[in-house]
Amino acid sequence: MVVxxxxxxxxxxxxxxxxxxxxxxxxxxxxxxxxxxxxxxxGRIRVHAEDLSLNGFTVEYSDETDAPDVDASESLVEAGIxxxxxxxxxxxxAAGEPDAGFDITVESEIPLGAGLGSSAAVTAAGIxxxxxxxGVELTAEEVAERAYQAELEVQDGEASRADTFCSATGGAVRxxxxxxxxxxxxxxxxxxxxxxxxxxxxxxxxxVRALREEYDFAADTVGNIGDIVRxxxxxxxxxxxxxxxxxxxxxxxxxxxxGVSSRSLDQMVWAARDAGALGAKLTGAGGGGCIxxxxxxxxxxxxxxxxxxxxxxxxxxxxxxxxxxxxx
Ligand code: MEV
Numbered sequence: 001m002v003v004x005x006x007x008x009x010x011x012x013x014x015x016x017x018x019x020x021x022x023x024x025x026x027x028x029x030x031x032x033x034x035x036x037x038x039x040x041x042x043g044r045i046r047v048h049a050e051d052l053s054l055n056g057f058t059v060e061y062s063d064e065t066d067a068p069d070v071d072a073s074e075s076l077v078e079a080g081i082x083x084x085x086x087x088x089x090x091x092x093x094a095a096g097e098p099d100a101g102f103d104i105t106v107e108s109e110i111p112l113g114a115g116l117g118s119s120a121a122v123t124a125a126g127i128x129x130x131x132x133x134x135g136v137e138l139t140a141e142e143v144a145e146r147a148y149q150a151e152l153e154v155q156d157g158e159a160s161r162a163d164t165f166c167s168a169t170g171g172a173v174r175x176x177x178x179x180x181x182x183x184x185x186x187x188x189x190x191x192x193x194x195x196x197x198x199x200x201x202x203x204x205x206x207x208v209r210a211l212r213e214e215y216d217f218a219a220d221t222v223g224n225i226g227d228i229v230r231x232x233x234x235x236x237x238x239x240x241x242x243x244x245x246x247x248x249x250x251x252x253x254x255x256x257x258x259g260v261s262s263r264s265l266d267q268m269v270w271a272a273r274d275a276g277a278l279g280a281k282l283t284g285a286g287g288g289g290c291i292x293x294x295x296x297x298x299x300x301x302x303x304x305x306x307x308x309x310x311x312x313x314x315x316x317x318x319x320x321x322x323x324x325x326x327x328x
Contacts, residue, residue, distance in 0.1 A: 003327040004128035005034040007319040008110035009117040009166040010190060010283040010292040012236075012244070013251050014175075014229040016208050016260060018160055022226030023176040025183070025233065026117070026166040029190060029316035033108040033121035034326060035084075037091070037129035040101040045088055047081050048105045083123045086150035091130025094146060100134055111312075113198030115284020119154075120163035123147045124323045132325060140322050144168035144180070158202065170322030174233065186239035188318045189296040192283075193272065193304040195264035196311030199287025204260050211258060218258065225254050245278025245294045252281035260286030264309030269293075271310070275303035 007028040014024025040046075084104055092100050104126065110118040124147040131138050138146070147164035165180040166173045172185035211218040228251050235243035252269055255261055261269075265282045272280035272293035277300045280293035293300045304313035 001036060001038040001327070002129045002132040002325060003034055003036045004125045004132065004323060004325050005032040006121040006124035006128070006167045006323040007032050007170055007321070008121050009163060010115070010192065010290070010316075011162075011281075012172070012188070012292075013232045013247065014225060015115075015284055015286075016205065016255065016258060017222045017225035017229070018162060018175060019205060019208070020212070020222055021177055022222065023174055023229045023233070024160075024162055025172060025174055025229060025236070026162045027172045027185065027188060027190075028166050028170040028319040028322065029116070029192070030319040031109045031116065031316050032319075033106065033110055033118065033125050035087075035107075035122060035125040035129045036103075036105040036327075037126070037133040038103040039133050040103055043099045043101040045085075045101060046103045047084050048103075049108075082154045083119045083150065084126050086153050087123045087126030087147070088130055089153075090127045090146040090150050091134065094127070094131045094138060094142075095134035095136045097134050100130075102130060102133070104130075111194055111198075111290070113201070114194055114289035115199070115282065115286070116192070116290055117163040117167055117284075120147060120151065120167040123150045124164060124167045128323045128325065132328060140168045140170075143323050158205070166322075168323050171320045172236065172318065183233070183236060185236050185318060186241060188241070188244075189294055190316050190318065191272065191277070191293045191295050191300045191304070192314055192316050193268035193291045193293070193307070193310045194312040194314075195262075195268065195288055195290075195309050197264070197288035199260070199262075199285045199289055201285040204285045204287050208258050208260065221254050221257055225251060228254070241294060242278055245280075248279030248281045248292075248294065249273070255282055255286060262286065262288050264288065265291055267309045268304060268307055271303045271307040272300045275299040
């Protein structure tokens with residue numbers, strides 16, 4: 001039996017614009033998905049999900065055509081197992097054991113679909129645990145590549161490398177197209193606010209694409225986000241956290257202009273700023289889900305606790321560890 005874990009992430013800068021070739025800076029956070037893999041001889045896969053921020057469920061199946069018999073809605077089950085399925089395929093392929101069966105348990109501290117990279121963390125941890133259980137050790141870069149391939153498959157060819165690379169390697173990352181690299185970052189005092197919801201990434205990305213095609217100034221807005229990211233990289237290199245906060249505020253304003261914020265996200269952003277956060281913005285696709293603020297004090301977390309529309313607020317420091325084995 002092997003247990004591996006991988007971190008979720010926030011976007012310090014650059015979501016949506018990254019889809020059009022601008023750079024983005026995701027950062028891993030100390031909120032992890034843990035996947036336990038135990039080989040079984042009969043080639044079947046049993047998945048038990050402890051808390052994908054949904055009610056737990058257990059599914060047993062042998063392949064995609066074998067309809068799982070579970071007491072949960074189909075979409076919930078599909079959301080939970082499609083990434084695990086793709087991770088198992090990658091682990092089988094990496095180990096050259098196409099018929100390997102597994103008992104898989106997923107425990108996640110990362111809310112699903114909320115902009116914190118839950119699927120990438122589950123996928124990276126699943127690939128690491130599955131391959132190790134079959135006696136093969138992959139590097140973090142190899143896990144990142146396989147996790148990206150798994151996400152591409154599940155998301156019908158629409159995935160950026162940002163989430164999976166960040167989850168596999170940890171720390172702060174610069175992504176531009178296929179080029180992903182780790183970058184230096186000072187201590188980043190992240191505070192997360194979660195509205196309990198989730199946006200529809202596909203719809204939100206399509207909305208920005210349509211705006212960009214219709215209006216030149218929307219295309220300029222996307223380009224301006226790229227400029228913010230480039231300035232943000234300088235601030236990161238200088239360790240200038242105040243400047244990072246200002247640039248986050250700017251980035252949120254442009255995302256809002258592109259129509260991907262929401263009332264609850266804006267309320268949380270403003271609550272954080274009013275509490276004295278250095279900066280605050282939505283993270284991920286938007287539409288609902290999470291904001292990220294920078295605040296070394298307790299003020300933002302406390303204020304978010306009293307903010308209508310905020311279901312959960314917590315501190316999540318930058319996690320310099322990527323995918324790692326917890327038990328073998
Ligand atoms: C979603 O987490 C981030 C987006 O930029 C989409 C993507 O990069 O695939 C909105």
